[in-house]
Amino acid sequence: MRKERVAMKSMVPNTLLAFIGLFLASVNAVPLLAQEAQPTKPAQAKKVEKPVTEIRIGYLRAYEPQLALSVLDVPPRDEGVAGANVAIADNNTTGNFLGQKFTLDVTEVKPGSDIVPLFKSMIEKGDRYVLADLSAAQLLSIADIARDNGVLLFNIGATDDALREEECRVNVFHIAPTRSMLADGLAQYLIWKQWPRWVLIYGSHESDRLFADALRRAATRFGGQILAEKEFKDEGTARRTDTGVVQIQRQMPVFTQDLPEHDVVLVADESEVFGTYVPFRTWIPRPVAGTAGLTPSAWHPASEQWGGTQIQNRFAKANGRRMLSKDMSAWTAVRIVGDAATRTQSAEPEKIEAFIRADDFSIAAFKGQKLTFRKWNWQLRQPVFLGDGRSVVTTSPQEGFLHQVSELDTLGVDQPETKCVLK
Template identity: 35%
Template structure:
């Protein structure tokens, strides 16, 4: 088409110079194109006609205007011919952007987030992990333009555990399919019963209880936070790698203490270690109960041990255990060396950037539940990116598939275990200001995935969602 226009313009130029009126005007005024060859009206004696600059400019202007007019007509003709073609080849109007809202469900006054106090001093300020989800949403906004999906986060606050299920059910009517569940274990059974068979995916980001993975065994859940058995396995792997295989267990009075101690004892048995004694303690300073609240008396046993494991979710008794045992032994569990989902000093695999972004937003250090909330949002966004779809079923199937691999900035690629929907992941072994190691520890092998050395492997799990 462009070549046609060029031919039209060239033909127009030729016709213009050959037009009788143009030739007559040039002959009468003595104007003509300035060129090196002989002029047709040159005198016989071979002289040259003088063409003044003003006359030359006047003719050039007229010629230029006429030429531009004809060229414009030719171009308009071309566009008129090409318009139907352009209309046929023009891209169709883009579809409207889709919206994907992720629900975040929490309980007002959740006792798990009460600050840990000592003599009116705050020892640990515990916060809901909503800021972790916000970091994930900020990451999602970077991809929103490419995916043509607007990601949003809706915070849903209820009064009690009993209100969690109705809140999720009501949000589902507003086309919210993905939920981050920030609730204790007792909220999960009614939630699983209510949402069974519904098109939702519920990410457990704060409850480590093994019973949710074993007994509840609900396919609508994905457990992003590591289980108690995974945490204990990571710790025992590290201790065994140091040849510390004889353990003294000091167990507190709370239900959470009993669950932590049970998981630790199971891990010791799993990896060939030994519990030399399990001693219950009772926090306090009552001298009449000193045999239950004095670390030296509790640790004065006849059998030797390599490490003392302390289960104390209230962080009360455990504060006085270091350097108060009868024997100089490391303390692990609730203090000194802790097995965690995340730690703010982890400095590998992109973790410094995540920690820095979180600290800037939340004005505090990132912890395990914060990481789990961030990771849950990241999994949803990754599913949208990989499937190039905002369809819930397509995204859910990808998240749960064996082909999915997620980067949680902890080294090894993560995926969902098909038998209990637990997220495979590494466990960090951290002191207050440094991550000493990460598990799985080198030397602990598995036939398919080394991350399955942590927690319930398929043959040992009572939950089989993949069958």
């Protein structure tokens, strides 16, 4: 009996060890079986990057530092270019999803210089859309070259009516308003206010005379009366430094003393020789309008209506100043190209041009309504802002000035009046 107990004791540990071994083997086998049962994960597919197409937009500007009677009116160095850069960023926001990358190629020349060689080099670099901030003569010198090379020009600087009339071109889109559009916008408001009697003071430079002509045309068109005119001749002084406050205070009342009774003094001084000195210095206390006082423009830095606050804030954040008319014209031109590329989902110049020329084309530019092109001369229809240095007073067209096609066509040369034969 004692021997059997000893044998049983010796068997227990062996049996227990065998059981533990089998248990551990089964536990270790579970993960292996589980791993074998799981499907093999496929290799992660490589992300295919969409090819990026570059859409180059050229910017050709005639620039030199400008003088002004007031230091507050000296144009900023990046006027126009700043607006184009903001629009490039706006275009790329959408373009990134479509594989489009917009770039701006800025080229500067001196006013009056020969720009043909530089323009040809821009074409060679691939600029098929070019913003032109040039004089009328410079713009005309490249218009036909651009047409022959399939380049679209967007005029953002020259307000000359002749570029839309006698010298119009099929490949030049005019974003800047004409002098006649600006003058008509001003005249409508003065007539609406029932201030129809005007006197006109104009400068001795060509641009001053052209704006004076636009004001005379507006008077005839809307029922204003220009009772008297005077030319203020540029004597070649150093402007601010040669004319002291006391001298101005005495000269301007005398200069306006012999003018007949009137409601408003119109000023045509695009050359910045005397206009700033007219308000509050006339012999008879009257409002001043034109290039001084109440001024018509394509945009106003204080505009906040129709979403204007949004574009003003984005522009100010990027550039540290408010948006000016040329900034808005440049922004609009770049957005026209960007919108066309986005809507067509194409970078092909033929498709983009066809979209811009389509009957249903329009562009939103924070001006209260969609803007469209006049097909007879490719001038952009747009409201005209009237304001002083502080705020927007009103926008034209004014209430009551009707048109059978678009009230915006009450501003500037209408289709029945046009002399344009596109070529």
